[in-house]
Amino acid sequence: MSTYQRPKGTADILPGTSEIWQYVEQTARGVFARYQYHEIRTPIFESADVFARTSGETSDVVSKEMYAFEDKGGRMMALRPEGTAGVVRAYIENKLYGPEFAKPYKVYYFGPMFRYERPQSGRQRQFTQFGVEAFGSDSPALDAETIALARELVASFGAKGLKIVINTLGDPETRKAYHAALVTYLKSYADELSADSKVRLEKNPLRILDSKDKHDQEIVASAPSILEYLTPEAQDHFDKVQGFLKALNIDFEIDATMVRGLDYYNHTIFEVMSNDPAFGGGYTTVIGGGRYNGLAEELGGPETPGVGFGMGVERLMMLLADKKIESPLPLYIVAIDEAAQLPALSLATSIRHQGIPVDMDFMNRKAKAQFKSANKANAEFVATIGEEEIADGTVQVKKMATGEQKTFKQAELLADFGAIQSSFD
Template sequence: MIQALRGTRDILPEEVVYWQLIEATVAEILGRAVYREIRAPIFEQTALFERGIGEATDVVGKEMYTFSSRGDQSITLRPEGTAGVVRAYIQNKLYAQGGVQRLWYTGPMFRYERPQAGRQRQFHQVGLELLGCDAPRADAEVIALANNILQTLGLQNLEMDINSVGNGEDRQNYRAALVGYLEPYKNDLDADSQERLIRNPLRILDSKDPQTQEIAQNAPKITEHLSVASKNHFDTVLQLLRDLNIKYQINHCLVRGLDYYTHTAFEIKSNDLGAQATVCGGGRYDGLVKELGGPETQAVGWAIGMERLVLLLQQLDSIAVNSPDLYIVSRGVAAEAQGLLLAQKLRSLDLGVELDLSGSAFGKQFKRADRSGAVACLVIGDAEAENQSVNLKWLASGEQQAIAQKDLLDMVAELKAKIKGLKSS
């Protein structure tokens, strides 16, 4: 038997309901904030990610799915969404429209790493990018929108970590201070951090190794090396979050894993996810558009991991799995033809209808009707087919009534109201 590749998984219908809820919530909330959806290809030139994310990052160095096309062009399945959106922004000259561009996206991403709960080699994200504004209000807006989405979905036990990684000059100054502090501890660091000490020392602050974490706790803080302008930007963002009643804690070790971040960096975590706690992460990236060949453009954004969000939603009792309003049971040539016609008419009137196609005995069909979660069952046998009627049975109470099919269609509004009341009770 051919099976799915390691690090990929099927999303079955029972789980898809959670994905649809997330997607609908995101589209509604971001639509109200006038963010427009953009859809970029899932594979790009490898150079886009090498230049955009940074060759010294783990993503580029270890995790990308890269291959050669027939023309020997190096192509990579996207490991994250921002670089592709920025490439589209530049290539399609969206900046020429003037003002701020508010964009959002959703779709699969690919990274070669050890599969774990909430993170597969093919995983999915929903994200937004706000391009063309350097104001702290933009940082606060995107954080507030992420907060709105997670709260609307009913999530609890969330915490937000925030930090400033400053501008390029701030980070160069901080890098020197950090390396100076870490050098005496080099042999005590984990193997990855020893390598990062040369290539990308700020990433050592994000190490998951307990001993390295203990060393990092006493490292110099990047906020102590910010310029006046960078500090003012960060202080203003924090004040705006307080104004919005959004709780946060400053995490001096938060640097995020991609090289393009500047100034604000943040993560929203859940205490209900164990070690893989980050649900949403993002920040500002003022230099990325120019680095990829576009005009100087300030930008800020975030991404939410869909798989981790689904894990959290599955812990809630308030998410209702889709079930039909009505279940149609029919047996006999004429009855089955009428059942199909009636199902289509009722569906066109905005009712959820499941039609039993088995042709099996009525007893078996009634059992499937009970398991379906439908509120009521419509029964058509030879007698009902003969006089164009239907037997309406309310499954919870067992109450039944015979009614002409035409009259049933005329009383749809009354039917909907009763079904809605029974579903909510």
Template sequence: MSYQRPKGTNDILPGESEKWQFVEETARLLFHDYQYSEIRTPIFEHYEVIARSVGDTTDIVSKEMYDFFDKGDRHVTLRPEGTAPIVRSFVENKLYGPEYAKPYKTFYMGPMFRYERPQKGRLRQFHQIGVEAFGSVNPATDVETMAMALDFFKQLGIQQIRLVINSLGDKETRQAYRQALIDYLVPHEAELSEDSKRRLHENPLRVLDSKDKRDQKFVADAPSILDYLSEPAKKHFDEVIKMLDALEIPYEVDANMVRGLDYYTHTIFEIMSDAPGMGAQATICAGGRYDQLVEELGGPATPGFGFALGIERVLLTLAAEEVVIPAMNELDAYVVSIGESTNIEALKVVQAIRNFGFSADRDVMQRKAKAQFKTADKAGAKLVLTLGEDELEQGIINVKSMASRKEKSFPLTKIYEDFSGVYDEMSMLEE
């Protein structure tokens, strides 16, 4: 039998995993600058946590969740998105308490799971990086968070992106707009897709999120939610726009954008990639405000704002823009050992180098010198240290700078006692 990975999943192999580390480390450094701290929640949650947060009528809950009953007959699901588990943790651990900073700012990264048709940039196990800020109703939080997302892509070297925004308003807005949308769609009900017929009376805003061509022609002429914003909702959105203008951040307003989750209120946004070949996977980051979700999961009324981005799509964007990702595994020194009698001493040398805080590797396959030098060159070693039987007998080792191609012999004791000095001396030869 041939064993293969499950459909819709990927093995992230060495060579590729370094790209992931670059994306993740860039996020960690930037989020820390904005005073966000990392949170890690379980990969599976109680079904009700997701269904109550995301919404029963969404595709995620109705079609895509990996849910099952465990051995204790508890209904659980692999997490399909990040915000609901974070909110559950926020409430359960009382992170809204007076001893915690306000707003409470946290970020996460890890795998998510949705049962859908695998395609480029859309997998059954995919990986997200996200942030959540709890406690602020200030539109400045909306803008600051969107600015942080844009800053993240800028630091990665991604340039062909644009910010698209909309407002879903408050409860009063949603009620007025819901009825207007039903009134508009009902005359066309027979022509809608089966999913949209079902959603029309349950949650008509979901129709706006449909990718079915039968629905999209009606969505294009649907009434704009911006015409139904309550006074407080309009004031909030106007402030968001004013602040984006103040920061000179370009944006587009798309009145038909609703996002695929029910918990959003007020500001929502997407960051789209205009890089060639992205196609249907052009949305590389999305988020918005969710002012009722904490209360919905049993906590005190607490506003929230956040976003999530897919690592797989970020990597597709980096490739599409031909961004060169810096090497993560730089090799300071490679030890070439020639002859069986040098095996122990080569082990001592490579460990001594590591003990000084440098990255080092050596040959353990007893290959010929030429093959070892080839490996050192391919790995990008800065220094190559050669130890043969003659050098061992003399108590010396040859060190070569791969940049300058200059060589110098050092006593083995110098390597053990002061490799940092050896490294600095060889670096000076490059100048």
């Protein structure tokens, strides 16, 4: 017996569960297609600087959770902790901002991410995330459409009790004025802040609003609100986003303390939350995202507005824990004896070439045991080949639901198994 175990914070996704993952991916792809997003695939590791420059060196993701390593060439690399930074890098490197590409340029991604954090329900060190990014438009309407897409995506999996929470982080002028006010307020509590927040007070005080420390949270509860420092332009953008959401009949709440966990956000940020019992009670954030104008410039690209969101599949799987994916098998072939295995395998292979799933026995079991396997596989039809069928080139086909059985030439199955299926209707 092997003593090896999977790394802490990872999971083996086994048959029976992998089908649910496939269902999630197929459902998400369908929603993305309706909004005209197209798939992009980026490497699972990048230069560590890609994430430090975009997510922020003081963010928990970079400072505490990122899997960083030096490769054999002496370069600092990192397993991707989130999807946006790599997509932005690909957008710039492949010059997808060129005039030959439609704007906004809409992409979605699906794949593994890595963060070194304490594993818990719905949160792993290797986790799967999908998300969307739309580049090239500064329109508040695109913010609203992105939120509508996020809500539709969560609803498509049957989540109950949805709540949309939004905020704005404003433009650079807003952030500068708010930064000064926030620092002035927090410095009067400098001795009471947690160790992490004391560091952030010097490097990035906005991060303190996102602190998980209970006393930090008590302090920031009375901090100035960023909504009091919005420039007219930032206020106009936020007002228009709200107007579009109302026109789309999307209810929302404004939470002025929400900042999200990554430094690249500005203007609209949002979370889609659910109090579905599957998440264990209370509201749980299922999707988070927002606008990130200026992120492309951080990686050396041209001025490019952008907006998007990310969604963790492991958390979503909590919602689908009881879901069963029924996949009936169209045909199971029973070989009565060893001599029948070759024609059975030949028949199975030919019918598979018609695009039809087929299975058969490879354990030299008796016919009765093979029929049990066919039942367990939820086979719709069973084809039986034995000595007599080999001699006259026939096969016995049984419809399992009714017990009806017919004899066909093997050539008929080889030509069109779909016609054989239809003959039982």
